[in-house]
Amino acid sequence: MVAYLLRRIVQSVLILLGVSFITFLLLYVLPADPVRQIAGRSATAQTVQNIREQLGLDQPFFVQYWRYLSGLVQGDMGRSYLQKTEVSTLIAAxxxxxxxxxxxxxxxxxxxxxxxxxxxxxxxxxxxxxxxxxxxxxxxxxxxxxxxxxxxxxxxxxxxxxxxxxxxxxxxxxxxxxxxxxxxxxxxxxxxxxxxxxxxxxxxxxxxxxxxxxxxxxxxxxxxxxxxxxxxxxxxxxxxxxxxxxxxxxxxxxxxxxxxxxxxxxxxxxxxxxxxxxxxxxxxxxxxxxxxxxxxxxxxxxxxxx
Amino acid sequence: MTVSAKQTSGAASAAAPDTQVLDVSRLCVSVRAQGVLKPLVSDVSFQLRKGQTLALAGESGSGKSLTSLAIMGLLPPPAVQVTGGAIRLGDQDLTQINEATMRDIRGNRIAMIFQEPMTSLNPVLTIGTQLVEAIRAHDPVSRNEARSRALEALRAVRINQPEQRMMQYPHELSGGMRQRVMIAMALALEPEILIADEPTTALDVTVQREVLDLLRDLQAEHGTAILLITHDMGVVAEMADQVIVMKDGSVVEENDTKSLFAAPTHPYTQALLSAVPRMGDGVKPAKDAATDSVLRLDNLEVRFDIHGGLLGRVTHRVHAVEGVSLEINRGETFALVGESGCGKSTIARAIVGLAPYTGRIELKGQYLEGADAQERMSRCRNVQMVFQDPMAALDPRMRVGDLIAEPLVIHGIGTPAERATQIADLLHRVGLPAEAAQRYPHEFSGGQRQRICIARALSLKPDLIIADESVSALDVSVQAQVLDLLQSLKRELGIAYLFISHDMAVVENVADRVGVMYLGQIVEMGTGAQVFGNPQHPYTQRLIQAVPVPDPLHVRMSDVRLTGEVPSPVYPVGKSPRRVKLVNHGEGHLVSRSKPEVVE
Known part of the structure; x- marks a missing residue:
């Protein structure tokens, strides 16, 4: 029973890893740009660029994914772009x-x-x-x-x-x-x-x-x-x-x-x-x-x- | 029920007529299909007395099971119903009473056991729960009281460690044990009548013997009247005082058992009795030693891994086949006999490449090992199989012609026109009309379907046909015809058979040579005459002894009661059963001097 549970937990972690990768990839290739949403329509190119750099969205895909994953392992699900609150707080509420x-x-x-x-x-x-x-x-x-x-x-x-x-x-x-x-x-x-x-x-x-x-x-x-x-x-x-x-x-x-x-x-x-x-x-x-x-x-x- | 009149010897003694417990008169059962009533059982009458065993014998479709279900009030609603006659139990007519009254009678005054012990118990409830609820359904006793009565019932059917069995689930018990639990459940309330519907058909022959002995003993003890429903004339001869032979829903003959077997009057009874394979009929001289080997197995081993533990490593292995060597020559029937789980079917699967094996398999002088896939396929053409259940072995959506042609198509033999003539040829050979090719399997009877399977096996002109319990599911009269067909094909085409069966009487009638398997090993091997005429190994003797003999005058040689179960062939990794050594007992009659056992 213990052996079974351990094996299932390992399997579960792998599944979650797969889910996170696929979702992250889908959001990355999505044509919608989150920075545009944050900055608003009237923002200058410079502002947009600043926000992009600030959020790390100018980095290549794997760097971004790695950052997210290493945060996740430490219990950090990141901050909402728009609500400026920890995601974990939002979800927990x-x-x-x-x-x-x-x-x-x-x-x-x-x-x-x-x-x-x-x-x-x-x-x-x-x-x-x-x-x-x-x-x-x-x-x-x-x-x-x-x-x-x-x-x-x-x-x-x-x-x-x-x-x-x-x-x-x-x-x-x-x-x-x-x-x-x-x-x-x-x-x-x-x-x-x-x-x-x-x-x-x-x-x-x-x-x-x-x-x-x-x-x-x-x-x-x-x-x-x-x-x-x-x-x-x-x-x-x-x-x-x-x-x-x-x-x-x-x-x-x-x-x-x-x-x-x-x-x-x-x-x-x-x-x-x-x-x-x-x-x-x-x-x-x-x-x-x-x-x-x-x-x-x-x-x-x-x-x-x- | 109280046992008032002491029975001296249960089954044998005919009780006085005033102790009649059940009276069935002119019973008719019909099925309603598309608004029309079609009779299934018509005008069946019989009486059952205390302590008597009455057998309803007949082949499938004779209405014997429906008759018993009618007595229990368990006919499948709403289509099938009693349409005439009366069933009197005491002063009640069971066809007239309501469901609540009938429920009080079921299990209490009339109990029933069924053919399939494997599926007749609820898999998710413990044995104890199922026994206790049967008792409490009719007797308002406390749970503890019911429990102790259940234990008593388990002891009565000679189940060891009844306290532990009470906590076990059905899948943890063997088939024989389950049937005993069923009997314990049926007899716990001491019913006046026990209906046993093919109680031993699904059991191995030695287990069958134990269960039959048990039923007889319990009957002698309690004076229960038994209504035995069976197709097996051997069981009838051993158990019944009185026999009713049924065919197509009607009684064709009724007599006491001795007279019926001695002088059957109705032609159907005569045909039925003559079709029954009997032990001692088929001892024929061994054939001239043809040394034209078709199949040779050398030290064949089949093991299945059982995984367990944290990393799913192999912890145990099923030693299904353990070092089997044998040889089958052209035009020879080699039979493998043994009880379920002994590995006989696994050998067949290994030969056709359906089970992983070690050791060597040699087909017509060529080894299968080391050949590439294509080569193996072409060599496998020489071996074809015929299975037990002809209904399941034929794709219901294909025409018979296409079914028979399929092996030819797979191996790319012939043009469509050539195949068509070949199909007609093959159908003719197995005794079916050429038009059969255009029809579908469900339009044929069980025996005809098995003929279609044989025709399909013949299409590649094999040297060896593996017949895995090929006639076990067939009625005796049909069985005899199919066996005849197999014999004539052997004579005409020189085909060899590997004939796998649990039915000792059938094997004795068809086999040139016989191998007796026990726990994955052959413990005795020789010609039919050697093995059946002069069995040497205790297991062989036990198997032969256990076969019910279709002769009521037959006296069993010893009344040594068989007990104990076949041990499991599962061993932890690193352990294996001891290999038996076969010693020549004379003229090629090989016998082992020991039983396969685990070696520490």
Whole structure:
């Protein structure tokens, strides 16, 4: 177990290194010039040149990357070009809000998706199964900004059940979490449905019936733990897709998280923030996958961590 | 259930008719497809008495399993349903009661064990959990009380260290152990009826013997009525008091076991019994020593690495094949027998280049080692394989003609026109019409599909065909036909076979020479007559003893109960099993004087 964790941590560091290199390279070749953004339109060529030299942006790519990396190793993620603040401070201030929203979003996604999937599998071929699968198709296809605006319009503007935006109380979380979770719930319901149908066909389910167990026990104790295994692996991968959704949803609901931070930074080519947010996201994905891999053998004893 | 009438000798003694526990009368089961009811089981009637074993025998599609599922109320809903007749358990008609009442009966008064012990237990729950929940489903006892009863049940099925087994998961137990757990689970509540659906079909022959003995002992102890569903007439002869032979959903013959085997009246029963391969039938004189060697293995070794530790270094190795040497001559059938995991299939895979090996493989006097890829490919043309499952071995999206032609295409032989005539030829040779080339595999029956596989193997005119359990998945009557086909091809074309099988009776009927494998090594090798007529190695004797004999009058030579399991072929790096030395017992009958064991 310890050997496994050590190996995975080494792998994770290599992954983060790769992510940082590719992102840095992409930002370097980007035609947008961060210095123009900082200096403003009326700046003289001399000012622009000064700022460029000051930020070290006149250096060759590898020198720039090396500087960034050596800072990073010492815990320095650089300073924002425009906000003149440490990137680590900016991210640390916004991370709790994002983690809260992400947790709530995943909870929504799983609660809706898995229950839809299980019910559809148990009613396979019936009208309710077809209705659920159409619903999941709609959920998968609906763009997140449309879902967000729709939720806002119905539940905040028309019904007034939830606040229109902002951050602070539990009722603030509900709509953005739903907006985040609905798309994923469509995926999960389909996955759970096919996984469950597969498991219900297995011999050990027939054995459970032959033992005279109740239907609810067969489903909850025998079928569900087996059916949920592939879904767990999926959650780890899913966190990456989730981050994309965060950028949209945080902007629509005015949620002060790193998604919003990233959105603003991208518009202004604020390279240190973009780098910081990307790396934090990559960390989240790596940790999510690691967690999924550690949880899987707790459910299925046949899986050995190697 | 209380055992009121003491049974003296369970299976053998026929109980009085008033102890009838199950009465199935005129049972019909149908499937609803596109609004039409199609009968699957029609008009099946039988009675089951306390302490009796009734066998439902028949080939696939005979409706024997559906009959048992109907009794359990477990027919796959909603398409398959009981459409007539009655199933009476005591004063209840099981076809009329609701699901909740049926649930109380299942596992409690009628228990069932299934064919596949590997998949019949939930992989994510411990043995203990699964046993305890079965008991608590019907008996409102405390968890501790249920636990001690579960332990008792495990002891009753002769599982050692039951406390530890309770905490283990199914994948940590062998197939035989799992089937015992299934039996323990079924008998923990002392049901009146035990339905055993092919209980030993998936098990090795020595394990099968243990499980059959166990079932018989437990039946004698508790007076359980057993409804045995099987295709194996050997198992029927050993276990059953009464036999019902089914075909296409109907009963064709019913009689007590001795009379049925002595004088089968229905033509189908006669055909079925005559198709059963029997031990002692096929001892034929050894062939004239043709020394035209097709395949020679010299000190073949196959090992698979197991990685572990921090750096993923090799810590253990599976010694799958350990120093096997053998020779197969032209027109000869060499059979490898042994139980699962003994390495017989790995040898086949090494020969066709699917497993890494050391040692030498010589095909028609040429070594495979050292040849470049192209050279190896052309030499491999001389060896073709026929696998166990003909459904899985044929691409469902290709026409039969294309399937058979594929080896020719791969090796670039012939023009399309030439290939077409060759396909027609090959189909004719395996007894299929030429039109078959235009059809798809799913349109054929299991036996016909295996013929297609054989035709494909023949297309490259090989000298050697490796038949890896090629007839194991087939019904006996079909099995006999495919074996006949293989024999006639051998006579006409001089093909040699490496025939890999776990079925001793089949091997005895087809093999010129036999090698018995145990833990990756050959422990006995000789002509069929030598190995089966005069087995020398204790393992060979044990294997032959364990085979169920399709003759109810057969008396087992010794009632030495087989126990113990085959040890694992996994060794830490640096250790290896002791090589057995084969000693000539006379006329080329090679026997080892020891068992392969680990050397420190």
């Amino acid at each position: 916004r991370l709790p809000a994002t983690l809260l929203l992400m947790g709530a979003g995943i909870l929504c996604e799983l609660a809706i998706g898995l229950s839809m999937g299980v019910v559809a599998a148990l009613r396979r071929g019936q009208t309710s199964d077809q209705a659920l699968m159409i619903a999941s198709f709609v959920a998968v296809s609906a763009p997140q900004f449309v879902v967000s605006l729709l939720l806002l319009y119905v539940f905040a503007v028309q019904l007034g059940w939830f606040p229109i935006g902002g951050y602070g109380t539990a009722s603030h979380v509900v709509l953005p979490a739903l907006a985040l979770g609905i798309m994923g719930s469509g995926w999960y319901s389909r996955m759970m449905r096919s996984s469950m149908i597969d498991v219900l066909r297995q011999d050990f389910i027939r054995t459970a019936h032959a033992k005279g167990l109740t239907r609810s026990r067969i489903i909850l104790r025998h079928a569900l733990p087996n059916a949920i295994l592939p879904v767990i692996a999926m959650i780890g991968i899913d966190i990456g897709i989730f981050m994309g959704g965060l950028v949209v949803v945080e902007s629509v609901f005015g949620w002060p998280g790193i998604g919003q931070l990233a959105w603003q930074a991208i518009q202004r080519v604020d390279i240190p923030i973009i780098m910081g947010v990307t790396l934090v996201t990559a960390c989240a994905i790596v940790i999510g996958n690691l967690l999924a891999d550690i949880i899987a053998p707790l459910i299925d004893p046949r899986i050995k961590l190697r």
